[in-house]
Amino acid sequence: MISIQAQQTLSMYTRDGVRLDADVYFPKGAGPFPVLLMRQPYGRAIASTVVYAHPRWYAAHGYIVAIQDVRGRGTSEGEFSLFAYEVLDGEDAVEWAARLPGSDGQVAMYGFSYQGMTQLQAAQSAHPALKTIVPAMTGYHLYEDWAYENGALCFHLGLVWAIQLAAQTAQIEGDSQTYQKLVAAARTLPTDESTPGWREVLADVDTFFHDWVSAPKGDRYWQQLTPQLDQVDLPMLHVGGWFDPYLRGDLRRYLEMAARSRYLHHFWVGPWIHIPWGRKVGAMDFGPAAASPIDRLQLQWFDGILKGENMAKLRQSPPVNLFEMGRNQWRSLDAWPTEQMTEQTTEQLAVNSAVSRSEDKTKPENNTITYFLYSDGLANVREDSGVLSESLTQMPQFDTLVHDPWNPCPAAGGHSSIPAGVFERTAVDARGDVLTYTSAPFAEELRVVGVPKVVIAIAASTTSYDLCAILSRVVRGNVYNLTQGYGRFQHLADRELVGQNSPGQSLKGRSVSLPLHPTCFSLFPGESLRLSLSAACYPAFSINLGTGASQQESKAVDARIIMLTIALGGNIADQWPGCDGTLLKLPVVLD
Incomplete structure (x- = not known):
């Protein structure tokens, strides 16, 4: 490590004459040095040290580091608007950074969350000085990766972020009254329509959240703020977390770029939530291996790409590195598991795993196991009723799930809740509005890597309903969440006969x-896997009121009880044409 100069505050002007301020850290010495640039909206003094080493650490390793306030934030001039100016301002910032005193003309960018998005948008301009980016925990497509998950508004995260940014805007503008109102709202989150509901709190505030609630999928609003990377080709180090809400975007971006790029693309995913990146994730301690390696990895990446150091080693490193929950260790893969997988039983997997180990294969073999759901109709009241099984029962069975918007199923950890992470969820699974299906204890270790999928044969009493599916580890009577999915479904009500509540009414x-x-994750012998199904996960996602109205037009006073009928077992198509029952597809990678 080398000595660094005293921090300097330097300014630049965008092409439309707006001044942007940055704290710049220069190494001592003749140089020249590459430049690391971070552009962020939270006040440059923080410099994302909630997850990264301080910029001085990078400067001491031979880099000029510039931490810049984006337009309208910190002391930078102009008006802030979520992601709206980051393409052109980002291009101008790269040009400025490349011309800093002592710069060798090469620029790299790093940062997570908003700071990840500013990298993608700066890269869109394909400035020749920008040599690599390291986007971490950042969405890619604004609608699908930031605001909504499978059509459901990520309500809690979006609202908290909107209040935070609006409060910072009020602070910058010296609006004490608005600032105090928003601080109070952040401490007592206004998640319903009662006073002080979120609509009232944000009614007079210029915030992106109004657009997120009102703009339909496919609207120009989403398209114009989504990075357009079709013509971009850069080496990228992608970083995500299993319990981070933006992992969908990280994976989408990695797969897209790695499939067509001429350059290196590496993907690292830890067991972390959005903040912080450490060994303790909710109620679970993943051990010392879960401590963040990202600063050292970034330094190795920058040294290779910008200085040409140890590039052979970098090229030979496995591109996909994932933290395996359960074993609590990192595992390396030659590729992310694809969806083109071979159906296997657990017995076949055990045999193939032994063969795989004996052949010392370097590339993992991709497989999928299908679990079928069945119960005696009491899966919402007894944990021993619902079963996950590899055997399909031919007798059709039905479970009923009733969602009351007045008393929605609560969120408990996961990737979209606050707090996020792993929590013991026995109390939630014991609710009457949750269906649970549990496997027998495993005789062999099961190692899962990829994107699990649930296919559900379902009928609804309303035009709209939500589904939440959570996979958990069951060990010694405790239940710990591993991953989950959430979606909103809209269609005509599934009733065939006239009359909302006719006793003889049938469902299709x-x-x-x-x-x-x-x-x-891995499951060890003696542990079980559980799938929990519910129709809400509140306040992580907004409550489905069953009316089919848009998010903007929904009113709690119009809420309806939603009854979901879920078909299990075989021969379902005889009663519900086109349906094949309900099942879980679990991606498994052999050693």
Whole structure:
């Protein structure tokens, strides 16, 4: 490590004359040095040290480091608007950084969350000085990866973020009254329509959240703020977390870029939530291996790409590195498991795993196990009723799930809740509005890597309903969440006969598919796997009121009870044409 100069505050001007301020850290010495640039909206003094080493650490390793306030934030001039100026401002910032005193003309960018998005948008301009980016825990497509999950508004995260940014805007503008109102709202989150409901709190505030609630999928609003990377080709180090809400975007971006790029693309996923990146994730301690390696990895990456140091080693390193929950260790893969997998039983997997180990294969073999659901109709009241089994029973069975918007099933950890992470969820699973299906204890270790998927044969009493699917580890009577998926489904009500509540009324069903969050975990002999199904996960996602009205037009006073009928077992198509029953597809990678 080398000595560094005293921090300097330097300014630049965008092409439309707006001043942007940055704290810049220069190494001592003749140089020249590459430049690391971070552009962020939270005040440059923080410099994302909630997850990264301080910029001084990077400067001491031979880099000029510039931490810049984006337009309208910190002391930078202009008006802040979520992601709206980051393409052109980002291009101008890269040009400025490349011309800093002592710069060798090469620029790299790093940062997570919003700071990840500013990298993608700066890269869109394909400035020749920008040599690599390291986006971490950041969405890619604004609608699918930031605001909504499978059509359901990520309510809690979006609202908290909107209040935070609006409060910071009020602070910058010296609006004490608005600032105090928003601080109070952040401490007592206004998650319903009662006073002070979120609509009232944000009514007079210029915030992106109004657009997130009102703009339909496919609207120009989403398209114009989503990075357009079709013509971009850069080496990228992608970083995510199993319990981070933006992992879908991280994976989407990695797969897209790695499939067509001429350059290196590496993907690292730890067991972390959005903040912090450490060994303790909710109620679970994943051990010392879960401590963040990202600063050292970034330094190795920058040294290779920008300085040409140890590039052979970097090229030979496995591109996919995932923290395996359960074993609590990192595992390396040659590729992310694809969806083109071979159906296997657990017995076949055990045999193939032994063969795989004896052949010392370097590339993992991809497989999937299908579990079928069945119960005696009491899966919502008894944990021993619902079963996950590899055997399909031919007798059709039905479970009923009733969702009351007045008393929605609560969130408990996962990737979209606050707090996020792993929690013991026995109390939630014991609710009457949760169906649970549990496997027998495993005789062999099961190692899961990829995107699990639930296919559900379902009929609904309303035009709209939500589904939440959670996979958990069951060990010694405790239940710990591993991954989950959530979605909103809209269609005509599934009733065939006239009359909302006719005793003889029949239901027609359909099959819906729900992908879960990407994951990597192992289950040990004696442990079981549980699938929990509910129609809410509140306040992580907004409550489905059963009316079919848009998010903006929904009113609690119009709420309806939602009854979901879920078909289990075989021969379902005889009663529900086109439906194949309800099942879980679990991606498994052999050693």
